[in-house]
Amino acid sequence: MSMTSRSSRPRIAIVGAGPGGLAAAMLLAQTDASVTIFERLDHIGGRSATIKARSQAGMFRFDTGPTFFLYPRILAEIFVACGRRLEDHLDLIxxxxxxxxxxxxxxxxxxxxxxxxxxxxxxxxxxxxxxxxxxxxxxxxxxxxxxxxxxxxxxxxxxxxxxxxxxxxxxxxxxxxxxxxxxxxxxxxxxxxxxxxxxxxxxxxxxxxxxxxxxxxxxxxxxxxxxxxRGGCGAVMTAMARVAEDAGVDLRLGAPVQEILFDGRRAVGIRSARGTERFDAVVVNADFAQAMTTLVPDSIRRRWPDRRIATRKxxxxxxxxxxxxxxxxxxxxxxxxxxxxxxxxxxxxxxxxxxxxxxxxxxxxxxxxxxxxxxxxxxxxxxxxxxxxxxxxxxxxxxxxxxxxxxxxxxxxxxxxxxxxxxxxxxxxxxxxxxxxxDLNVYTGATFNLAHNLGQMLHMRPRNRFEDLDGVYLVGGGTHPGSGLPVIFESARITSKLITQDLGLTAGRATDTSLPADPYQPALKEVV
Incomplete structure:
Protein backbone atom coordinates (compact mmCIF):
# COMPACT_ATOMS: atom_id res chain seq x y z
CA MET A 1 0.00 0.00 0.00
CA SER A 2 1.38 3.40 -0.99
CA MET A 3 0.55 6.30 1.30
CA THR A 4 1.52 9.92 0.91
CA SER A 5 2.94 11.95 3.77
CA ARG A 6 3.60 15.58 3.02
CA SER A 7 5.05 16.73 6.32
CA SER A 8 7.62 15.72 8.90
CA ARG A 9 5.35 17.20 11.59
CA PRO A 10 3.04 14.78 13.45
CA ARG A 11 -0.11 14.46 11.33
CA ILE A 12 -3.60 14.17 12.79
CA ALA A 13 -6.74 13.36 10.79
CA ILE A 14 -10.16 14.35 12.09
CA VAL A 15 -13.16 12.54 10.58
CA GLY A 16 -16.08 14.95 10.62
CA ALA A 17 -16.45 18.73 10.99
CA GLY A 18 -19.09 18.66 13.71
CA PRO A 19 -18.73 20.59 16.98
CA GLY A 20 -16.41 18.01 18.54
CA GLY A 21 -14.18 17.79 15.48
CA LEU A 22 -13.95 21.56 15.09
CA ALA A 23 -13.14 22.07 18.78
CA ALA A 24 -10.47 19.36 18.66
CA ALA A 25 -8.99 20.92 15.52
CA MET A 26 -8.84 24.36 17.18
CA LEU A 27 -6.97 22.95 20.18
CA LEU A 28 -4.62 20.61 18.30
CA ALA A 29 -3.72 23.41 15.91
CA GLN A 30 -2.11 25.17 18.87
CA THR A 31 0.52 22.39 18.93
CA ASP A 32 3.23 21.52 16.42
CA ALA A 33 0.95 18.95 14.73
CA SER A 34 -0.46 19.22 11.21
CA VAL A 35 -4.26 18.85 11.43
CA THR A 36 -6.60 17.83 8.59
CA ILE A 37 -10.40 17.60 8.83
CA PHE A 38 -12.24 15.33 6.40
CA GLU A 39 -15.91 16.31 6.10
CA ARG A 40 -18.25 14.16 4.01
CA LEU A 41 -20.71 16.97 3.26
CA ASP A 42 -20.12 20.26 1.46
CA HIS A 43 -20.61 22.23 4.68
CA ILE A 44 -19.47 22.16 8.30
CA GLY A 45 -21.42 21.51 11.47
CA GLY A 46 -22.75 17.94 11.29
CA ARG A 47 -25.95 17.83 13.32
CA SER A 48 -25.25 21.46 14.29
CA ALA A 49 -25.09 22.73 10.71
CA THR A 50 -27.11 25.62 9.29
CA ILE A 51 -29.82 24.77 6.75
CA LYS A 52 -29.78 27.53 4.13
CA ALA A 53 -32.98 27.55 2.13
CA ARG A 54 -33.55 29.81 -0.85
CA SER A 55 -37.12 30.65 -1.77
CA GLN A 56 -38.88 33.20 -3.91
CA ALA A 57 -39.15 35.34 -0.79
CA GLY A 58 -35.42 35.14 -0.07
CA MET A 59 -33.13 33.14 2.24
CA PHE A 60 -34.37 31.22 5.29
CA ARG A 61 -31.84 29.81 7.77
CA PHE A 62 -32.46 27.08 10.35
CA ASP A 63 -30.35 25.13 12.79
CA THR A 64 -30.40 21.45 11.84
CA GLY A 65 -30.24 20.16 15.41
CA PRO A 66 -29.38 21.95 18.68
CA THR A 67 -31.09 25.31 19.23
CA PHE A 68 -30.39 25.83 22.96
CA PHE A 69 -26.87 27.14 23.54
CA LEU A 70 -25.97 26.34 27.15
CA TYR A 71 -23.02 26.94 29.46
CA PRO A 72 -20.86 29.03 27.07
CA ARG A 73 -18.00 28.94 29.55
CA ILE A 74 -16.44 25.76 28.09
CA LEU A 75 -16.33 27.08 24.53
CA ALA A 76 -15.10 30.46 25.82
CA GLU A 77 -12.17 28.68 27.46
CA ILE A 78 -11.41 26.81 24.23
CA PHE A 79 -11.31 30.12 22.35
CA VAL A 80 -8.99 31.55 25.01
CA ALA A 81 -6.70 28.53 24.59
CA CYS A 82 -6.47 29.55 20.93
CA GLY A 83 -5.66 33.16 21.77
CA ARG A 84 -9.17 34.38 20.93
CA ARG A 85 -12.19 35.76 22.76
CA LEU A 86 -15.52 34.09 22.09
CA GLU A 87 -17.40 37.38 22.34
CA ASP A 88 -15.29 38.80 19.48
CA HIS A 89 -16.60 36.07 17.18
CA LEU A 90 -20.16 35.52 18.36
CA ASP A 91 -23.06 37.62 19.59
CA LEU A 92 -24.69 35.52 22.31
CA ILE A 93 -28.15 36.69 23.39
CA ARG A 230 -27.09 35.41 16.59
CA GLY A 231 -27.34 33.50 13.32
CA GLY A 232 -28.19 30.28 15.18
CA CYS A 233 -25.99 27.52 16.57
CA GLY A 234 -24.64 27.05 13.07
CA ALA A 235 -22.95 30.44 13.48
CA VAL A 236 -20.97 28.91 16.34
CA MET A 237 -19.68 26.24 13.95
CA THR A 238 -18.71 28.91 11.42
CA ALA A 239 -16.75 30.85 14.03
CA MET A 240 -14.96 27.70 15.19
CA ALA A 241 -14.03 26.70 11.64
CA ARG A 242 -12.66 30.19 10.98
CA VAL A 243 -10.41 30.04 14.06
CA ALA A 244 -9.25 26.53 13.13
CA GLU A 245 -8.39 27.50 9.56
CA ASP A 246 -6.63 30.67 10.73
CA ALA A 247 -4.45 28.39 12.87
CA GLY A 248 -3.50 26.30 9.83
CA VAL A 249 -6.05 23.48 9.89
CA ASP A 250 -6.66 21.91 6.45
CA LEU A 251 -10.47 21.74 6.28
CA ARG A 252 -11.62 19.57 3.39
CA LEU A 253 -15.32 19.70 2.53
CA GLY A 254 -16.97 17.14 0.29
CA ALA A 255 -14.22 14.71 1.30
CA PRO A 256 -15.81 11.54 2.70
CA VAL A 257 -13.50 9.09 4.42
CA GLN A 258 -13.88 5.70 2.77
CA GLU A 259 -11.76 3.73 5.22
CA ILE A 260 -9.48 4.13 8.21
CA LEU A 261 -6.28 2.21 7.43
CA PHE A 262 -4.58 -0.05 9.97
CA ASP A 263 -1.35 -1.90 10.50
CA GLY A 264 -2.64 -4.60 12.83
CA ARG A 265 -4.72 -2.68 15.37
CA ARG A 266 -2.88 0.62 14.91
CA ALA A 267 -4.40 3.34 12.72
CA VAL A 268 -1.86 4.50 10.17
CA GLY A 269 -3.86 6.48 7.65
CA ILE A 270 -7.02 7.47 5.81
CA ARG A 271 -8.36 6.46 2.43
CA SER A 272 -10.54 9.04 0.69
CA ALA A 273 -11.35 9.97 -2.89
CA ARG A 274 -7.98 11.76 -3.01
CA GLY A 275 -6.17 8.52 -2.29
CA THR A 276 -4.44 7.26 0.84
CA GLU A 277 -2.58 9.44 3.31
CA ARG A 278 -0.53 8.53 6.35
CA PHE A 279 -1.47 9.96 9.74
CA ASP A 280 -0.06 9.49 13.23
CA ALA A 281 -3.48 9.69 14.90
CA VAL A 282 -7.10 9.60 13.77
CA VAL A 283 -9.87 11.45 15.64
CA VAL A 284 -13.37 10.15 14.91
CA ASN A 285 -16.00 12.87 15.24
CA ALA A 286 -18.48 11.08 12.98
CA ASP A 287 -21.37 9.24 14.64
CA PHE A 288 -19.62 6.57 16.73
CA ALA A 289 -21.67 3.50 15.84
CA GLN A 290 -22.01 4.45 12.17
CA ALA A 291 -18.29 5.16 11.83
CA MET A 292 -17.18 1.95 13.53
CA THR A 293 -19.50 -0.28 11.50
CA THR A 294 -18.56 1.32 8.16
CA LEU A 295 -14.97 2.60 8.43
CA VAL A 296 -13.25 0.07 10.72
CA PRO A 297 -12.98 -3.71 10.14
CA ASP A 298 -15.17 -5.62 12.56
CA SER A 299 -12.43 -8.20 13.14
CA ILE A 300 -10.08 -5.78 14.93
CA ARG A 301 -12.65 -4.34 17.33
CA ARG A 302 -12.68 -6.39 20.54
CA ARG A 303 -14.91 -4.47 22.95
CA TRP A 304 -17.13 -2.78 20.35
CA PRO A 305 -17.71 -5.26 17.49
CA ASP A 306 -20.78 -4.86 15.27
CA ARG A 307 -22.79 -7.43 17.23
CA ARG A 308 -22.28 -5.57 20.52
CA ILE A 309 -23.01 -2.18 19.02
CA ALA A 310 -26.29 -3.58 17.69
CA THR A 311 -27.36 -4.56 21.22
CA ARG A 312 -26.52 -1.25 22.92
CA LYS A 313 -29.14 1.22 24.10
CA ASP A 439 -28.71 11.30 4.70
CA LEU A 440 -26.85 12.34 7.85
CA ASN A 441 -25.20 8.97 8.63
CA VAL A 442 -26.71 8.65 12.11
CA TYR A 443 -26.81 5.02 13.28
CA THR A 444 -30.46 3.78 13.22
CA GLY A 445 -31.50 7.44 13.21
CA ALA A 446 -30.69 7.79 16.95
CA THR A 447 -30.36 11.57 16.87
CA PHE A 448 -28.80 11.90 20.34
CA ASN A 449 -26.35 8.99 19.98
CA LEU A 450 -25.82 6.25 22.57
CA ALA A 451 -28.21 6.42 25.51
CA HIS A 452 -26.89 7.70 28.82
CA ASN A 453 -27.98 4.82 31.02
CA LEU A 454 -25.82 3.60 33.87
CA GLY A 455 -24.15 0.92 31.73
CA GLN A 456 -23.10 3.43 29.08
CA MET A 457 -21.59 6.24 31.14
CA LEU A 458 -18.10 7.13 32.34
CA HIS A 459 -15.63 4.28 31.63
CA MET A 460 -18.40 2.11 30.15
CA ARG A 461 -18.97 4.57 27.30
CA PRO A 462 -16.59 4.33 24.31
CA ARG A 463 -13.46 6.03 25.59
CA ASN A 464 -11.80 9.20 24.35
CA ARG A 465 -8.61 7.21 23.72
CA PHE A 466 -10.53 4.46 21.98
CA GLU A 467 -9.82 1.24 23.80
CA ASP A 468 -10.20 -1.10 20.82
CA LEU A 469 -7.62 0.50 18.54
CA ASP A 470 -4.25 2.20 18.83
CA GLY A 471 -3.97 5.70 17.47
CA VAL A 472 -7.75 6.20 17.30
CA TYR A 473 -9.45 8.83 19.46
CA LEU A 474 -13.08 9.85 19.84
CA VAL A 475 -14.88 13.17 20.25
CA GLY A 476 -18.60 13.93 20.18
CA GLY A 477 -21.74 12.59 21.79
CA GLY A 478 -20.74 8.93 21.46
CA THR A 479 -17.84 9.17 23.88
CA HIS A 480 -17.24 10.47 27.41
CA PRO A 481 -18.69 12.74 28.82
CA GLY A 482 -21.73 12.41 26.49
CA SER A 483 -24.22 14.34 24.34
CA GLY A 484 -25.06 18.03 24.24
CA LEU A 485 -22.91 20.87 22.91
CA PRO A 486 -21.11 21.88 26.14
CA VAL A 487 -20.29 18.26 26.91
CA ILE A 488 -19.15 17.61 23.34
CA PHE A 489 -16.80 20.58 23.61
CA GLU A 490 -15.47 19.05 26.83
CA SER A 491 -14.88 15.75 25.04
CA ALA A 492 -12.71 17.64 22.55
CA ARG A 493 -10.65 19.14 25.39
CA ILE A 494 -10.15 15.72 26.99
CA THR A 495 -9.21 14.05 23.72
CA SER A 496 -6.88 16.84 22.60
CA LYS A 497 -4.95 16.60 25.87
CA LEU A 498 -4.60 12.82 25.46
CA ILE A 499 -3.29 13.17 21.90
CA THR A 500 -0.87 15.90 22.95
CA GLN A 501 0.49 13.59 25.66
CA ASP A 502 0.56 10.44 23.52
CA LEU A 503 2.31 12.03 20.53
CA GLY A 504 4.59 14.20 22.65
CA LEU A 505 3.31 17.33 20.94
CA THR A 506 4.63 20.77 21.78
CA ALA A 507 1.74 22.94 22.93
CA GLY A 508 1.31 26.66 23.30
CA ARG A 509 1.11 28.42 19.94
CA ALA A 510 -1.62 30.78 21.14
CA THR A 511 -0.30 34.26 21.86
CA ASP A 512 -2.95 35.33 24.37
CA THR A 513 -4.25 32.78 26.86
CA SER A 514 -5.47 35.17 29.55
CA LEU A 515 -9.06 34.48 30.54
CA PRO A 516 -11.23 37.54 29.91
CA ALA A 517 -13.75 38.83 32.40
CA ASP A 518 -16.47 36.17 32.39
CA PRO A 519 -19.66 37.46 30.73
CA TYR A 520 -21.38 34.11 31.39
CA GLN A 521 -21.79 34.41 35.13
CA PRO A 522 -24.62 32.61 36.96
CA ALA A 523 -28.02 34.09 36.23
CA LEU A 524 -29.59 33.26 39.59
CA LYS A 525 -27.45 35.67 41.57
CA GLU A 526 -29.95 35.67 44.42
CA VAL A 527 -29.30 31.98 45.04
CA VAL A 528 -25.53 31.96 44.67
Missing part, protein backbone atom coordinates in the same frame (compact mmCIF):
# COMPACT_ATOMS: atom_id res chain seq x y z
CA UNK A 94 -29.52 35.52 26.73
CA UNK A 95 -33.14 34.36 26.36
CA UNK A 96 -35.39 35.19 29.30
CA UNK A 97 -38.00 33.88 29.85
CA UNK A 98 -35.93 30.90 28.78
CA UNK A 99 -38.87 28.95 27.39
CA UNK A 100 -42.58 28.48 27.74
CA UNK A 101 -43.76 25.09 28.98
CA UNK A 102 -47.34 24.22 28.00
CA UNK A 103 -48.98 21.22 29.66
CA UNK A 104 -51.76 19.39 27.86
CA UNK A 105 -53.06 18.50 31.31
CA UNK A 106 -53.51 22.21 31.95
CA UNK A 107 -51.41 25.22 32.87
CA UNK A 108 -48.13 26.62 31.67
CA UNK A 109 -44.83 27.88 33.06
CA UNK A 110 -42.68 30.62 31.61
CA UNK A 111 -39.38 29.36 32.92
CA UNK A 112 -36.99 32.10 33.91
CA UNK A 113 -33.62 32.53 35.56
CA UNK A 114 -35.12 35.22 37.78
CA UNK A 115 -35.56 33.43 41.11
CA UNK A 116 -38.56 35.44 42.33
CA UNK A 117 -40.42 35.20 39.03
CA UNK A 118 -39.75 31.47 38.76
CA UNK A 119 -41.07 30.92 42.28
CA UNK A 120 -44.26 32.77 41.35
CA UNK A 121 -44.67 30.67 38.20
CA UNK A 122 -44.36 27.41 40.16
CA UNK A 123 -46.52 28.64 43.05
CA UNK A 124 -49.47 28.68 40.67
CA UNK A 125 -49.17 24.88 40.66
CA UNK A 126 -47.93 24.28 44.20
CA UNK A 127 -46.71 26.76 46.85
CA UNK A 128 -44.74 23.97 48.51
CA UNK A 129 -42.97 23.19 45.24
CA UNK A 130 -42.09 26.86 44.78
CA UNK A 131 -40.41 26.87 48.17
CA UNK A 132 -38.29 23.84 47.15
CA UNK A 133 -36.64 25.51 44.15
CA UNK A 134 -33.85 27.11 46.16
CA UNK A 135 -33.07 23.76 47.82
CA UNK A 136 -32.96 22.05 44.43
CA UNK A 137 -30.58 24.70 43.13
CA UNK A 138 -28.29 24.51 46.14
CA UNK A 139 -28.14 20.71 46.04
CA UNK A 140 -27.42 20.62 42.31
CA UNK A 141 -24.83 23.37 42.55
CA UNK A 142 -22.98 21.07 44.94
CA UNK A 143 -23.64 18.05 42.70
CA UNK A 144 -22.17 19.74 39.62
CA UNK A 145 -19.13 20.93 41.56
CA UNK A 146 -18.58 17.41 42.94
CA UNK A 147 -18.97 15.74 39.55
CA UNK A 148 -16.87 18.15 37.49
CA UNK A 149 -13.66 16.12 37.99
CA UNK A 150 -15.37 13.15 36.30
CA UNK A 151 -16.84 15.28 33.50
CA UNK A 152 -13.54 17.02 32.75
CA UNK A 153 -11.19 14.01 32.85
CA UNK A 154 -10.77 10.87 30.72
CA UNK A 155 -12.34 7.67 31.95
CA UNK A 156 -9.91 5.04 30.73
CA UNK A 157 -10.97 2.26 33.10
CA UNK A 158 -12.93 1.50 36.25
CA UNK A 159 -9.85 2.52 38.20
CA UNK A 160 -10.52 6.13 37.26
CA UNK A 161 -13.59 5.96 39.51
CA UNK A 162 -11.17 5.61 42.42
CA UNK A 163 -9.55 9.00 41.83
CA UNK A 164 -10.19 11.06 44.98
CA UNK A 165 -12.29 13.74 43.28
CA UNK A 166 -14.47 11.18 41.48
CA UNK A 167 -14.79 8.78 44.40
CA UNK A 168 -15.96 11.57 46.66
CA UNK A 169 -18.72 12.52 44.21
CA UNK A 170 -20.21 9.07 43.60
CA UNK A 171 -22.39 8.64 46.73
CA UNK A 172 -24.31 11.84 46.06
CA UNK A 173 -25.10 10.96 42.46
CA UNK A 174 -27.71 8.28 43.30
CA UNK A 175 -26.82 6.42 40.09
CA UNK A 176 -29.63 3.86 40.33
CA UNK A 177 -32.38 6.44 40.89
CA UNK A 178 -34.35 7.81 37.96
CA UNK A 179 -34.49 11.54 37.34
CA UNK A 180 -38.24 11.71 38.00
CA UNK A 181 -37.91 9.80 41.26
CA UNK A 182 -35.07 12.07 42.37
CA UNK A 183 -37.11 15.19 41.63
CA UNK A 184 -39.99 13.85 43.72
CA UNK A 185 -37.79 14.67 46.72
CA UNK A 186 -38.38 18.34 45.89
CA UNK A 187 -41.58 18.67 43.83
CA UNK A 188 -44.97 17.02 44.34
CA UNK A 189 -46.71 18.26 41.21
CA UNK A 190 -45.82 16.11 38.18
CA UNK A 191 -45.94 19.15 35.91
CA UNK A 192 -43.34 20.94 38.04
CA UNK A 193 -41.15 17.84 37.93
CA UNK A 194 -41.43 17.89 34.14
CA UNK A 195 -40.20 21.51 34.16
CA UNK A 196 -36.99 20.20 35.72
CA UNK A 197 -36.78 16.90 33.82
CA UNK A 198 -37.89 17.42 30.22
CA UNK A 199 -34.21 18.30 29.61
CA UNK A 200 -33.53 14.55 29.56
CA UNK A 201 -34.82 14.78 25.99
CA UNK A 202 -31.52 16.51 25.16
CA UNK A 203 -30.09 13.03 25.75
CA UNK A 204 -32.96 11.37 23.89
CA UNK A 205 -34.14 9.73 27.12
CA UNK A 206 -37.24 9.52 29.28
CA UNK A 207 -37.02 11.14 32.75
CA UNK A 208 -38.46 7.88 34.08
CA UNK A 209 -35.33 6.02 32.91
CA UNK A 210 -32.69 8.74 32.77
CA UNK A 211 -30.22 8.56 35.71
CA UNK A 212 -30.75 11.17 38.39
CA UNK A 213 -27.29 12.63 37.75
CA UNK A 214 -28.82 14.59 34.89
CA UNK A 215 -30.78 16.86 37.19
CA UNK A 216 -27.75 19.07 36.58
CA UNK A 217 -29.12 19.83 33.08
CA UNK A 218 -32.02 21.87 34.44
CA UNK A 219 -29.73 23.39 37.05
CA UNK A 220 -27.30 24.58 34.36
CA UNK A 221 -30.15 26.25 32.46
CA UNK A 222 -31.43 28.13 35.50
CA UNK A 223 -27.98 28.91 36.89
CA UNK A 224 -26.18 29.98 33.72
CA UNK A 225 -29.03 30.86 31.39
CA UNK A 226 -30.23 29.80 27.94
CA UNK A 227 -28.51 31.58 25.07
CA UNK A 228 -29.16 32.17 21.38
CA UNK A 229 -26.13 32.79 19.14
CA UNK A 314 -29.57 4.24 21.87
CA UNK A 315 -31.49 7.49 22.14
CA UNK A 316 -34.75 8.24 20.44
CA UNK A 317 -34.94 9.97 17.06
CA UNK A 318 -36.81 13.07 15.94
CA UNK A 319 -39.29 14.10 13.27
CA UNK A 320 -38.20 17.56 12.14
CA UNK A 321 -40.07 20.29 10.28
CA UNK A 322 -38.29 23.44 9.13
CA UNK A 323 -40.92 25.94 8.01
CA UNK A 324 -40.33 29.29 6.34
CA UNK A 325 -43.50 31.35 6.82
CA UNK A 326 -44.94 34.48 5.33
CA UNK A 327 -45.56 36.86 8.21
CA UNK A 328 -44.45 36.41 11.79
CA UNK A 329 -45.69 34.69 14.95
CA UNK A 330 -45.33 37.58 17.40
CA UNK A 331 -47.11 36.01 20.38
CA UNK A 332 -45.00 32.83 20.40
CA UNK A 333 -41.94 32.65 22.66
CA UNK A 334 -38.47 31.94 21.28
CA UNK A 335 -38.67 28.39 22.76
CA UNK A 336 -41.93 26.55 23.46
CA UNK A 337 -42.23 22.97 24.77
CA UNK A 338 -45.61 21.24 24.69
CA UNK A 339 -45.85 18.27 27.07
CA UNK A 340 -48.53 15.69 26.35
CA UNK A 341 -51.00 14.62 29.01
CA UNK A 342 -49.61 11.09 29.36
CA UNK A 343 -45.93 11.88 29.05
CA UNK A 344 -44.91 8.44 30.32
CA UNK A 345 -47.03 6.63 27.69
CA UNK A 346 -45.66 8.97 25.02
CA UNK A 347 -42.17 7.71 25.83
CA UNK A 348 -43.33 4.09 26.00
CA UNK A 349 -44.55 4.42 22.40
CA UNK A 350 -41.18 5.88 21.42
CA UNK A 351 -39.19 3.15 23.17
CA UNK A 352 -41.26 0.38 21.57
CA UNK A 353 -40.86 1.87 18.10
CA UNK A 354 -43.88 0.10 16.61
CA UNK A 355 -45.68 3.18 15.29
CA UNK A 356 -45.43 6.97 15.39
CA UNK A 357 -46.72 8.38 18.72
CA UNK A 358 -50.44 9.10 18.63
CA UNK A 359 -50.41 12.05 21.03
CA UNK A 360 -46.86 13.42 20.88
CA UNK A 361 -45.10 16.09 22.84
CA UNK A 362 -43.20 18.59 20.72
CA UNK A 363 -40.87 21.59 20.73
CA UNK A 364 -41.05 24.75 18.60
CA UNK A 365 -38.41 27.42 18.10
CA UNK A 366 -39.64 30.81 16.90
CA UNK A 367 -36.13 32.19 16.44
CA UNK A 368 -37.12 35.29 14.47
CA UNK A 369 -38.75 36.82 17.54
CA UNK A 370 -35.13 37.28 18.71
CA UNK A 371 -33.12 37.08 15.48
CA UNK A 372 -35.25 38.40 12.58
CA UNK A 373 -32.41 38.19 10.04
CA UNK A 374 -32.87 34.40 9.92
CA UNK A 375 -35.75 35.01 7.49
CA UNK A 376 -36.42 37.44 4.61
CA UNK A 377 -38.21 40.69 5.49
CA UNK A 378 -41.85 40.07 6.30
CA UNK A 379 -41.23 36.37 6.98
CA UNK A 380 -40.23 34.11 9.86
CA UNK A 381 -38.95 30.62 10.60
CA UNK A 382 -40.47 27.84 12.68
CA UNK A 383 -38.41 24.85 13.79
CA UNK A 384 -40.58 21.95 14.93
CA UNK A 385 -39.15 18.87 16.69
CA UNK A 386 -41.25 15.84 17.62
CA UNK A 387 -39.50 13.00 19.51
CA UNK A 388 -40.14 9.65 17.80
CA UNK A 389 -38.56 6.20 17.77
CA UNK A 390 -35.24 5.45 16.15
CA UNK A 391 -35.23 2.51 13.76
CA UNK A 392 -35.68 -0.64 15.84
CA UNK A 393 -35.46 -3.74 13.65
CA UNK A 394 -37.25 -3.02 10.40
CA UNK A 395 -38.59 0.13 12.02
CA UNK A 396 -41.48 2.42 11.13
CA UNK A 397 -42.08 2.94 7.41
CA UNK A 398 -41.60 6.68 7.32
CA UNK A 399 -42.22 6.88 3.58
CA UNK A 400 -45.74 5.64 4.31
CA UNK A 401 -46.23 7.63 7.53
CA UNK A 402 -44.49 10.91 6.70
CA UNK A 403 -47.48 12.84 5.33
CA UNK A 404 -49.97 11.72 7.98
CA UNK A 405 -47.55 12.53 10.79
CA UNK A 406 -46.88 15.92 9.22
CA UNK A 407 -50.62 16.63 9.35
CA UNK A 408 -50.72 15.54 12.98
CA UNK A 409 -47.78 17.81 13.85
CA UNK A 410 -49.42 20.82 12.17
CA UNK A 411 -52.65 20.11 14.04
CA UNK A 412 -50.76 19.88 17.34
CA UNK A 413 -49.25 23.32 16.74
CA UNK A 414 -52.70 24.78 17.30
CA UNK A 415 -52.39 23.74 20.97
CA UNK A 416 -49.82 26.52 21.44
CA UNK A 417 -51.71 29.10 19.40
CA UNK A 418 -50.12 28.58 15.97
CA UNK A 419 -52.97 28.50 13.45
CA UNK A 420 -53.33 28.91 9.73
CA UNK A 421 -49.74 27.70 9.20
CA UNK A 422 -50.10 25.70 6.01
CA UNK A 423 -51.40 28.63 3.99
CA UNK A 424 -48.35 30.70 4.96
CA UNK A 425 -45.61 28.13 4.25
CA UNK A 426 -43.10 29.42 1.68
CA UNK A 427 -40.41 26.85 2.40
CA UNK A 428 -40.61 23.42 4.02
CA UNK A 429 -38.09 20.72 4.79
CA UNK A 430 -38.79 17.53 6.74
CA UNK A 431 -36.32 15.11 8.31
CA UNK A 432 -37.59 11.71 9.48
CA UNK A 433 -35.56 9.04 11.30
CA UNK A 434 -34.90 7.53 7.86
CA UNK A 435 -33.33 10.82 6.73
CA UNK A 436 -31.22 11.03 9.89
CA UNK A 437 -29.95 7.50 9.22
CA UNK A 438 -29.33 7.62 5.47
Missing amino acids: RIDPQYRLVFEEGGEIRATSDAADMAREIARFSPDDAAAVSRFMADNRAKLAAFRPALESPMNSALDLLRPGVLKALPGLRPHQSLDRYLARYFKDERVRLAFSFQSKYLGMSPFRCPSLFSILAFIEYEFGVWHP FSCSTFMMYLGLEGDVPDLDHHTIYLSRDYRHNFTEIEQGLAPPANPSFYVQNACVTDPDLAPPGHSTLYVLVPVARRIGAGIDWDANRDSFRRLALERLQRIGIRDVERRIRFEKILTPTNWEH
